[in-house]
Amino acid sequence: MKYFLLPLIIIFALASSANAGYREAFEKEFLYKSWGGEELEVNACIECHSSNIMKPEFQDIPNQWKMSWHYQNSVMCHDCHGGDYKDATMSMSHQRGFVGTPKPADTPQFCGKCHIGILRNYLESGHGKSLQSTGKGPNCVTCHGSHNIQKASIEIINEGRCTKCHSYERAQIMKQALFATENKMKEIESQLANLKAKGMYVGAENRELFSTQAEFHALFHTIDADLVKQRTDEFMRRLNAIDAKIKESLDEIHFRKNFSTFLMLLFIGLGVVVGLLSKTYKD
Ligand code: HEC
Ligand code: HEC
Ligand code: HEC
Ligand code: HEC
Ligand code: HEC
Incomplete structure (x- = not known):
């Protein structure tokens, strides 16, 4: 019995260590490669900003973003704020393109680098002009929010939002x-x-x-x-x-x-005829 058990134990030990080696190699080789999908890649912005070192008023931002239409379309933190999501120590460095939080007057350009046609119309509007001249016009965030942005519709136009600066009539x-x-x-x-x-x-x-x-x-x-x-x-x-x-x-x-109903009726008809014929033939 002893002689039988020992080789079995050795085989098990070898198999499980080979398995661990294989998994490590697999992870190194595949899990962090881009074809594995964006989700599998480490994203320093999201990790650090969801962690406990973040101040409480910022901690919910990644969750809000995960409910947004931007998240569904893979628009990431760094796509808006710049910076390097691959390197936690340098991610918020200006050398890596970090632009931080935009001031209200800079928000249209911040969003408009992707929404070009909208930026053009907005800048020519009463809203855009008064934001530039007096700072009183609404910017993109006033109407759409910043992190939990949803698909747009005319429901955005409502009394609560549009009466902060003028009558609802307009x-x-x-x-x-x-x-x-x-x-x-x-x-x-x-x-x-x-x-x-x-x-x-x-x-x-x-x-x-x-x-x-x-x-x-x-x-x-x-x-x-x-x-x-x-x-x-x-x-x-x-x-x-x-x-x-x-x-x-x-x-x-x-x-x-209609055509398939016609075909079905045709076949039923043919079936009846064939049935009758075979009956008369037998008779
Ligand atoms: C669609 C563009 C966009 C994306 C994507 C985005 N942000 Fe922001 N973020 C903004 C804007 C605009 C502001 C300024 C907020 C305002 O004016 O209310 C902001 C503000 C912030 C602030 C400062 C909040 C404050 O109260 O001062 C933090 C922190 C932040 N974002 C982190 C993140 C993180 C982390 C992610 C990814 C999980 C992210 N953002 C994704 C547009 C974006
Ligand atoms: C290692 C942790 C860490 C990483 C990684 C990190 N952040 Fe931050 N971030 C912070 C902390 C802490 C603050 C709050 C600073 C403060 O106390 O105001 C902050 C603040 C911010 C702000 C608001 C303040 C500002 O300067 O505008 C934005 C926007 C922001 N981070 C975006 C990002 C983005 C985008 C990335 C990835 C490219 C990122 N962060 C990566 C820790 C991190
Ligand atoms: C005064 C409020 C307001 C401001 C300011 C505003 N928007 Fe909008 N936005 C709306 C409304 C309302 C709609 C939906 C219009 C409709 O349904 O016809 C919309 C629609 C959109 C859409 C959807 C377009 C599509 O393809 O369906 C995008 C993107 C957008 N806005 C981005 C922006 C950006 C970027 C800015 C800043 C430059 C901005 N908005 C400023 C109210 C606003
Ligand atoms: C890095 C590029 C990028 C930036 C910066 C960006 N967006 Fe978007 N946005 C997108 C993409 C991609 C979509 C999804 C495609 C679409 O629906 O048009 C989208 C969709 C939207 C929609 C929904 C459009 C719809 O179909 O109803 C709104 C509203 C919107 N963005 C507003 C904003 C606002 C406000 C900002 C700034 C705070 C901003 N975006 C910054 C790329 C961007
Ligand atoms: C942050 C302040 C603010 C908010 C919020 C705001 N507006 Fe305005 N609105 C202005 C200013 C400033 C003007 C231009 C100056 C003027 O004519 O009084 C203006 C003008 C207008 C005009 C007249 C444009 C013209 O050429 O005659 C319309 C229409 C309008 N806004 C619609 C809206 C709608 C719809 C909303 C809500 C989705 C809204 N506004 C929210 C500040 C605001």
């Missing part, structure tokens, strides 16, 4: 001007989702809707209700064209349904 005129086009876009979005669920390919229509939406949402930042009204016809024309394509796809689905 804001409401703007909301009314946006309303019809915004509703049409929502309607088309749900119809496209519906078609996709039915197995239709709607890639081209989705892309057209996305670019129309982006252009229209950027238009808000001019805060020029007359301009919005003036361009509403053009946006409606583009949306109606997508609508027409949706109708075509729906017709096609109906045709397919």
Whole structure:
């Protein structure tokens, strides 16, 4: 029995040490390589900022960011604030591109390095001009927040937010001007989702809707209700064209349904005929 157990123990010991070596090699080789995905890489900003050494009023920032639309689109801390997320000791050094927290007047440029079209409209608007001249206009963060930023909609225009500096009347005129086009876009979005669920390919229509939406949402930042009204016809024309394509796809689905019912009835009919024939043949 003894002679039997000893080699078994040796085999086990060898196997588990080989296993440990293999795991170490695997981690070195693969887990920290970029193809393993951004999540597997060490991110010094997130680690240190979530840790207990962070002052309490900053500690929740990584959690807020994880609930944002930016997080879903892989916009990381350093994409906004600069710095080096790979090197904890130097990550907040200006030499590594760290720009820190923007002042309110610098926020439009801070966000606008990615949202270029919106920045352009904003800078030409009453809001942008008064931020630059008197510091009194709202900046991007006033309306969108900073870390928990969500997909935008006209719901952002509400009494709580828009009456801090002037009457709600002005804001409401703007909301009314946006309303019809915004509703049409929502309607088309749900119809496209519906078609996709039915197995239709709607890639081209989705892309057209996305670019129309982006252009229209950027238009808000001019805060020029007359301009919005003036361009509403053009946006409606583009949306109606997508609508027409949706109708075509729906017709096609109906045709397919009717045709398969027709085929089914045809086969049942044939079955009955064959059945009758074989009966008369037997008789
Ligand atoms: C979409 C851009 C964006 C991203 C991504 C982002 N931040 Fe910020 N952050 C800002 C802005 C803008 C401010 C200024 C806040 C303000 O004006 O209210 C700020 C402020 C801060 C502050 C200072 C807060 C204060 O009260 O003074 C800290 C700390 C911070 N961010 C850390 C982080 C960390 C850590 C991450 C990643 C988990 C991150 N940020 C991701 C835009 C961003
Ligand atoms: C080793 C810890 C550590 C790392 C790594 C780290 N931070 Fe910080 N960060 C801090 C501390 C501590 C503070 C608070 C300083 C204070 O007391 O005001 C801070 C403050 C900040 C602020 C607000 C103050 C300012 O200067 O604007 C921002 C923004 C910020 N960090 C972003 C980042 C980003 C982006 C990264 C990664 C590129 C990062 N941090 C990496 C510890 C860290
Ligand atoms: C590093 C580039 C980058 C920076 C800087 C940046 N964003 Fe974004 N933002 C993106 C990307 C990418 C998306 C996701 C794609 C999209 O929805 O357009 C996005 C989406 C958004 C959306 C939702 C868009 C929608 O579809 O409804 C808002 C609102 C937004 N960002 C506001 C801001 C604000 C405010 C700031 C500054 C505090 C900022 N962004 C800074 C890249 C950036
Ligand atoms: C931080 C202050 C502030 C906030 C918050 C604010 N505004 Fe304004 N708004 C201004 C200033 C300043 C002006 C331009 C100066 C003026 O005409 O009084 C302005 C002007 C306007 C105008 C008139 C533009 C024109 O050309 O006649 C509209 C429309 C408007 N704002 C809509 C909104 C909406 C919608 C919101 C909420 C989403 C909002 N504002 C929130 C400060 C603000
Ligand atoms: C006065 C409030 C206000 C300010 C200031 C503001 N926004 Fe917006 N933003 C909105 C509203 C409202 C919408 C949605 C418009 C709509 O639904 O037609 C929006 C939409 C967006 C979108 C979505 C675009 C898309 O593709 O769907 C982005 C991105 C964005 N804003 C970024 C910014 C940036 C960057 C700044 C600063 C330069 C900024 N916003 C300043 C209120 C504001």
